[in-house]
Amino acid sequence: MADTPLFLREQRYHEIKAVLARLRIDSGARVVFLVEKDGQQIAVQGEVGNLDTTSLASLVAGNVAATDGMAQLIGEKEFPTLSHEGEKESIHISVIGRLLLVVVFDERSSLGLVKLRSKQIARQLATLFDEIVRDGCEDLDSPFAEITEEDIDSLFS
Amino acid sequence: MTFINYASREINCKIVYYGPGLCGKTTNLQHIFDSTAPQARGKLISLATETDRTLFFDFMPLELGTVRGFKTRFHLYTVPGQVFYDASRKLILKGVDGVVFVADSQEERMDANIESLYNLEENLRAQGYDLMKLPYVLQLNKRDLPNVIPVEDLRQELYRKGEPVVEAVASVGTGVFDTLKAVAKQVLTELRKG
Numbered sequence: 001m002a003d004t005p006l007f008l009r010e011q012r013y014h015e016i017k018a019v020l021a022r023l024r025i026d027s028g029a030r031v032v033f034l035v036e037k038d039g040q041q042i043a044v045q046g047e048v049g050n051l052d053t054t055s056l057a058s059l060v061a062g063n064v065a066a067t068d069g070m071a072q073l074i075g076e077k078e079f080p081t082l083s084h085e086g087e088k089e090s091i092h093i094s095v096i097g098r099l100l101l102v103v104v105f106d107e108r109s110s111l112g113l114v115k116l117r118s119k120q121i122a123r124q125l126a127t128l129f130d131e132i133v134r135d136g137c138e139d140l141d142s143p144f145a146e147i148t149e150e151d152i153d154s155l156f157s
Numbered sequence: 158m159t160f161i162n163y164a165s166r167e168i169n170c171k172i173v174y175y176g177p178g179l180c181g182k183t184t185n186l187q188h189i190f191d192s193t194a195p196q197a198r199g200k201l202i203s204l205a206t207e208t209d210r211t212l213f214f215d216f217m218p219l220e221l222g223t224v225r226g227f228k229t230r231f232h233l234y235t236v237p238g239q240v241f242y243d244a245s246r247k248l249i250l251k252g253v254d255g256v257v258f259v260a261d262s263q264e265e266r267m268d269a270n271i272e273s274l275y276n277l278e279e280n281l282r283a284q285g286y287d288l289m290k291l292p293y294v295l296q297l298n299k300r301d302l303p304n305v306i307p308v309e310d311l312r313q314e315l316y317r318k319g320e321p322v323v324e325a326v327a328s329v330g331t332g333v334f335d336t337l338k339a340v341a342k343q344v345l346t347e348l349r350k351g
Contacts, residue, residue, distance in 0.1 A: 005158065008163060144345065154222065
């Protein structure tokens with residue numbers, strides 16, 4: 001069986017967005033986003049513009065999965081942070097349990113500041129995510145409860 | 158792992174195309190990409206070698222439409238088929254909601270199909286999944302080639318659990334959307350069961 005779905009309620013979504021917004025301001029970042037380790041983008045905050053955050057989320061997850069594999073080969077559990085520094089734009093990734101906190105920044109900020117601010121909010125995000133998992137879906141109206149064959153077929157028409 | 162966002166009213170699911178090297182996994186995605194309106198899909202990301210062999214994975218998000226007010230988006234992945242990329246294949250199966258096994262119908266690729274299918278079962282187990290309980294479709298690809306094995310013989314070797322079997326020629330698109338539809342339908346039906 002596949003994993004249990006992750007249900008993100010509106011209130012939790014806005015709580016996460018608020019944390020990301022604060023991180024973005026405090027770190028002087030361009031974009032901040034939160035990704036589940038399997039590559040699902042949970043929330044994004046900042047100057048997204050033409051940035052393809054869906055593809056970026058998938059590549060970030062692949063990147064972290066690959067480096068986790070490398071870590072295990074040399075006897076480490078994981079590499080908790082990854083940084084990629086470009087000429088103008090850079091990316092910093094923090095692994096927070098099942099979450100990946102991704103900060104895209106340019107010359108208006110610095111790796112040191114981004115690392116510091118990311119670390120400061122890691123616990124808060126971890127707590128929020130635990131709550132999301134605990135929330136489950138019991139009192140939510142599932143969009144699938146009454147889904148029909150016709151509904152599914154209509155997606156392909 | 159399916160992700161349901163009640164704020165943005167979106168459902169995201171992960172489908173993985175698996176199979177031996179050169180069976181046509183990337184070709185399936187390429188056809189879906191080429192045949193879908195740009196507003197319904199994202200970029201097709203291919204992490205490939207210089208000779209266009211998949212090195213890590215291909216990825217493409219595809220928005221199928223709205224179900225009960227929720228945008229339904231499938232994240233389509235392929236794995237690298239070559240035997241020595243096994244570590245990468247394992248990683249890509251994490252969080253999978255449905256699997257398509259693309260078999261190469263050519264006679265000389267039969268052993269590679271069997272080996273790859275065993276590898277799929279093993280790698281799913283390593284991630285805590287059981288193929289018998291996952292949404293799953295068997296695609297018999299390259300049906301247009303002269304040296305193909307009869308469908309019945311392929312079924313005998315590769316059929317696992319009553320899964321839909323789709324005959325395909327992915328290079329011209331035959332069977333590609335039927336395959337996607339068959340797996341997507343199972344994924345959504347699983348969600349209905351809760």
